[in-house]
Amino acid sequence: MTNKKIAKLLKQTATLLELHDENPFKIRTYTNAVFNIEKQQDSLFEKNLSDLEALEGIGKSLAKSIVEIQKNGSFALRDELIAKTPVGIREMIELKGLGAKKIKMVWKELDIENMDQLYEACKLGQLAKLKGFGAKTQETMLKTLEFLISQRGKARFADAEPWANHLLNSIRNSIPDCQVELTGEMRRKMDVVNCVELIINLTETSKIKALLDKDDAVEVIEKDSGPFSLRGSFKEINLKWQIRFSDPSEFHGKWMLSTGSGSHLASIAKDSKSLSQHLLDQKIESEETAYQAFDKPFILPELREGTFELNYNLENPPPKLLDLEDIKGPFHNHSNYSDGKNPIRELAEYCIEQGYEYLGLSDHSKSAFYANGLHEFQIQKQHEEIDELNKELAPFRIFKGIESDILNDGSLDYENNVLASFDFIVASVHSNLNMDRNKATERMLKAIENPYTTILGHPTSRLLLKRLGYPLDHKTIIDACSKHNVIIEINANPWRLDIDWRWVNYALTQGVILSINPDAHEIEGFSDMKFGVYMGRKGGLTADKTFNTWGLKKVEDYLTKRKENI
Numbered sequence: 001m002t003n004k005k006i007a008k009l010l011k012q013t014a015t016l017l018e019l020h021d022e023n024p025f026k027i028r029t030y031t032n033a034v035f036n037i038e039k040q041q042d043s044l045f046e047k048n049l050s051d052l053e054a055l056e057g058i059g060k061s062l063a064k065s066i067v068e069i070q071k072n073g074s075f076a077l078r079d080e081l082i083a084k085t086p087v088g089i090r091e092m093i094e095l096k097g098l099g100a101k102k103i104k105m106v107w108k109e110l111d112i113e114n115m116d117q118l119y120e121a122c123k124l125g126q127l128a129k130l131k132g133f134g135a136k137t138q139e140t141m142l143k144t145l146e147f148l149i150s151q152r153g154k155a156r157f158a159d160a161e162p163w164a165n166h167l168l169n170s171i172r173n174s175i176p177d178c179q180v181e182l183t184g185e186m187r188r189k190m191d192v193v194n195c196v197e198l199i200i201n202l203t204e205t206s207k208i209k210a211l212l213d214k215d216d217a218v219e220v221i222e223k224d225s226g227p228f229s230l231r232g233s234f235k236e237i238n239l240k241w242q243i244r245f246s247d248p249s250e251f252h253g254k255w256m257l258s259t260g261s262g263s264h265l266a267s268i269a270k271d272s273k274s275l276s277q278h279l280l281d282q283k284i285e286s287e288e289t290a291y292q293a294f295d296k297p298f299i300l301p302e303l304r305e306g307t308f309e310l311n312y313n314l315e316n317p318p319p320k321l322l323d324l325e326d327i328k329g330p331f332h333n334h335s336n337y338s339d340g341k342n343p344i345r346e347l348a349e350y351c352i353e354q355g356y357e358y359l360g361l362s363d364h365s366k367s368a369f370y371a372n373g374l375h376e377f378q379i380q381k382q383h384e385e386i387d388e389l390n391k392e393l394a395p396f397r398i399f400k401g402i403e404s405d406i407l408n409d410g411s412l413d414y415e416n417n418v419l420a421s422f423d424f425i426v427a428s429v430h431s432n433l434n435m436d437r438n439k440a441t442e443r444m445l446k447a448i449e450n451p452y453t454t455i456l457g458h459p460t461s462r463l464l465l466k467r468l469g470y471p472l473d474h475k476t477i478i479d480a481c482s483k484h485n486v487i488i489e490i491n492a493n494p495w496r497l498d499i500d501w502r503w504v505n506y507a508l509t510q511g512v513i514l515s516i517n518p519d520a521h522e523i524e525g526f527s528d529m530k531f532g533v534y535m536g537r538k539g540g541l542t543a544d545k546t547f548n549t550w551g552l553k554k555v556e557d558y559l560t561k562r563k564e565n566i
Helices: 003-019 024-039 049-053 059-072 076-083 087-092 100-110 115-123 135-150 157-174 184-188 206-213 248-259 262-268 272-281 287-293 344-353 376-393 437-449 474-483 501-509 523-538 552-564
Strands: 180-183 195-200 218-220 229-234 240-245 358-364 397-405 424-428 487-491 514-517
Touching (some): 003 024, 003 059, 003 100, 024 059, 087 115, 100 115, 115 135, 157 184, 157 206, 157 240, 180 248, 184 195, 195 248, 206 229, 248 272, 248 287, 272 287, 344 358, 344 376, 358 424, 437 474, 474 487, 487 523, 501 514, 501 523
Parallel strands (some): 195 240, 358 397, 397 424, 487 514
Antiparallel strands (some): 218 229, 229 240
16 A cells, blocks of 8 residues: 555545544644655555654554554544445545535535535535535536536546456456457546446356356346346446357457447448448458458557547558557656655656656646745756756756646746746646636647747646546647647546547647656656556557657757757
8 A cells, every 4th residue: 555545544534533523633633644644755554663653743643543554454543434424425525625614514504415415405506505605616516516426437447447457367367268358448448437348258157157256346236137248346446347248259240349439330331230240240250350351451449439540541551559668758747846755866766777768857836835836946956956866877867847837827937037947848737727718728828829838738637537627629729739839748647648538639630749748746656657658549649749759869859949949
């Protein structure tokens, strides 16, 4: 368990304590502990009781709780608080704009215990009547709740992937002589998944059902199952699964039919019936032969969405897509100068171990006070440290960057003389996400037009399944990036995956370069780049159109030329 997860459990406990009117001193103790733990570089999971007690802001009582977390994944006080807190109230803790005091007011004064009841109260105008809320808060909350309720039963790809692999590997290990594969949205690597689908070359369901009945991670829902499929859900994640059964001779045909979207499949043949008949009657041996039979080039699974891939043909086949191995270094990463966990040296040494040629460091700018954004004197100190590390670690290079907040009027943090001291600048919106589409687009356009902007960071600032994205005119934004030679990042954090893959291909047609950026706040975050690569591939991204697949010399030349043209 990571420090971040331990801190999250303690933060939840602090909120639960406040909900139940516990001692303010006790609440503050937990809140302070969360702050200290998030800054710890060493893993708390590997420390014993005496080591934990010696840590600043922990103490004996919290140290014992952390030892409990190490053993059980939770601790007694948290379990007690959870037991006397309705499930729906615990879910409401995650709602932005509702702190513990307001949740307690909603709970006790309106007798609301879940988000559905809160949604109804908003529709009836009841929330606005409570002290401290008002009509504007109610309207914002109503939109948030509508979005969250619509996302139920879905999972981010990164959250679904380990459970999908658990199901897949469980069957493969138990019945090694059969072929079982992921299909549907998981195989297409959708950013958000409604159901984990598998297909297996068996016609008898009983053997698989008997296996899954013994699996503590899944539940078979018999009323939803039948002779040709098993359906169920995962016990630790709110997500359904389905296993399709197939005669071995029809396996590849059914695999292809269950993978592609309806519009993609409709593009292969004149009608779905003729496609199904060919795939199943002809008993195809591979998907490649099926595409060939219809005079179509083979389309990789992640492209089968029925969008731009429909334009490919035998004379214009799909290009070779970006691979994770093409990446030469990560841009947009945070150190412990701002809200990151690791010192710059540790980040750089890890990148060297991974075979990368460079690291693009971009801590938060000063307006991001909540994330320890850097003031000018800290920037100077950081640049001096980077200069020394670059001498020591050469030929590896650390590029001096910043994630500059895009302010309300579209300007960047810092005066121009400070902006000029960086090798590159990631411009991102972090505040005032409630602008209308026109104002939001105008704000973004001004930032793009700023000659110091190198990369546009997570354009919509969305959090998948949790927060709607900033309302932008994507086409106008992409056209502006093309005009002003601004790179667009695909933020690889699994909660973001932003810019949305659906706009990647349009960006490519406009000559925009993209960058797969992990937005890493600790070393473990570098591994998220694989999710960014998945999204890039879905949009048809190739290595030559990806900024951080370029070698060190090409990146240096590009950034130097940009600065010379300012």
